[in-house]
Amino acid sequence: MSHNTFGHLFRVTTFGESHGPAIGCVIDGCPPGLAIAPGDFTRDLQRRATGRSRHTSQRREADSIEILSGVFEGVTTGTPIALLIRNTDARSRDYDDLARVFRPGHADFTYDRKYGIRDHRGGGRSSARETTMRVAAGVVARKYLSERFGIRVRGHVSQIGELRPTRFDSDAAEGNPFFWPDPDMVPALETYMDSLRKSGDSIGARVDVVAEGVPAGWGAPLYGKLDAELASALMGINAVKGVEIGDGFAVAAQRGSDHRDAIGPEGFASNHAGGILGGISSGQAITCSMALKPTSSLRLPVQSVDRDNAPVTVEVKGRHDPCVGIRAVPIAEAMVALVLLDQYLRHRAQCGGP
Numbered sequence: 001m002s003h004n005t006f007g008h009l010f011r012v013t014t015f016g017e018s019h020g021p022a023i024g025c026v027i028d029g030c031p032p033g034l035a036i037a038p039g040d041f042t043r044d045l046q047r048r049a050t051g052r053s054r055h056t057s058q059r060r061e062a063d064s065i066e067i068l069s070g071v072f073e074g075v076t077t078g079t080p081i082a083l084l085i086r087n088t089d090a091r092s093r094d095y096d097d098l099a100r101v102f103r104p105g106h107a108d109f110t111y112d113r114k115y116g117i118r119d120h121r122g123g124g125r126s127s128a129r130e131t132t133m134r135v136a137a138g139v140v141a142r143k144y145l146s147e148r149f150g151i152r153v154r155g156h157v158s159q160i161g162e163l164r165p166t167r168f169d170s171d172a173a174e175g176n177p178f179f180w181p182d183p184d185m186v187p188a189l190e191t192y193m194d195s196l197r198k199s200g201d202s203i204g205a206r207v208d209v210v211a212e213g214v215p216a217g218w219g220a221p222l223y224g225k226l227d228a229e230l231a232s233a234l235m236g237i238n239a240v241k242g243v244e245i246g247d248g249f250a251v252a253a254q255r256g257s258d259h260r261d262a263i264g265p266e267g268f269a270s271n272h273a274g275g276i277l278g279g280i281s282s283g284q285a286i287t288c289s290m291a292l293k294p295t296s297s298l299r300l301p302v303q304s305v306d307r308d309n310a311p312v313t314v315e316v317k318g319r320h321d322p323c324v325g326i327r328a329v330p331i332a333e334a335m336v337a338l339v340l341l342d343q344y345l346r347h348r349a350q351c352g353g354p
C-alpha cells in the first residue's frame, strides 16, 4: 500500500530522507544495452543542485552517484539498476527546535496525522532532496529516449512572481541561474531575487516543459492517458499546485474555431492541444506547465501549533530556496521523460512495433 514506486514497465522506486545517510532509487524494467556511466548523471544533477548561485539554498551536496547494480561493462543488463547518493551536507541541528512543531506550508502536520511519527530533520521524506533520485532515474530515461527516438525534453522558468519573459530563447535558459529564456531580463531578476532574499520572503514560479520528437501513438486510453499521467507526475513534485497541458486553463476563454488544431497533408497548423489528443501523442511537441508555490520556510514569524496543539510562533532557520520553482526545471524534465519511456514500453507491449 505504500506508494514510493512510479511507473508500470519502467518502474522507479526511490528511498531515503533529507538528513539520512543516503538517498537512492531502484529502476526496474530498463531495456538492456543502454550505455550508462556515472558521468552521464553529472549535468542534470548539477542543474538540480543547491548552492549553484546565491539565489538557491546554500546546502552543498556532492551529489556523487554510485551505480550499484544493473550495469555491466558499461551497459544496462535489463536487471534492476540501483543508484545511490550519500548525503554529505545535512545540518540537522537547524531543525532541533522543530521536532514537535508543525511548520505552516510543510508536510509536518499531515505526516504526523497520518503516520504518528516523522523524521523532522530537513523535512525527512517529504523534502525535495528526494527529487534528486527522480532526476537520476530521469537521466536513464532521457538517454534511452534520445538515442532511440531523438526525443528532447527541455524546460525553462516562464514566470517568477509578476515577471514574465518578453522573448523565448530556450538555449539561453541554460546560461543563467534562473533557467530564464530571456537573457536580457537576467539583471532585473538578480535585483528582484536579492531584494526578496533581504526581505526574508519567497515567491512562486511557473515552469514550462517541452518534449520534441515524440512519435504519434504513445498513451494508454482510457485510464493511462498520456496527459493524465503527465499531470499526475508533475503534480507529484513538491510544491506544485497547478499543471497545464497545451493551452491549459486558457482554453476556458477560447472558442472552438480558435482552439482546434487544423490538420493538413503537412501536419498540424497549430498546437493548442499540447501534442496530445484523446490521451495519445499526436507527433507534435508535447507542452506542459506547472505552477509552484512560494517557499514556506521563512525567517519571518508565523503562527502555528505544536504536537500538543499549543500555539507557537515559528521562525524557520536553515538554508532554503527563496523560489523553489527555479530548481524544479530538471525535476519536471525528468518526470516527463519517465512518463514518456514508461508509455513507450506499454505502447510496444500492446501494439508491437519497433
Ligand SMILES: Cc1cc2nc3c(=O)[nH]c(=O)nc-3n(C[C@H](O)[C@H](O)[C@H](O)COP(=O)(O)O)c2cc1C
Pocket (backbone or CB within 6 Å): 057, 105, 106, 107, 123, 126, 127, 128, 131, 237, 238, 239, 240, 293, 295, 296, 297, 298, 319, 320, 321, 324, 325, 327, 328, 331
Ligand atoms: C526543488 C525544490 C526545492 C525545495 N526547497 C524548499 C526549501 O528550501 N524550503 C521549503 O520550505 N520548501 C522547499 N520546497 C517545497 C517543499 O518540499 C514542499 O512545499 C513541502 O514538502 C510540502 O509539500 P507540498 O508543497 O507539495 O504540499 C522545495 C521544492 C522543490 C521542488
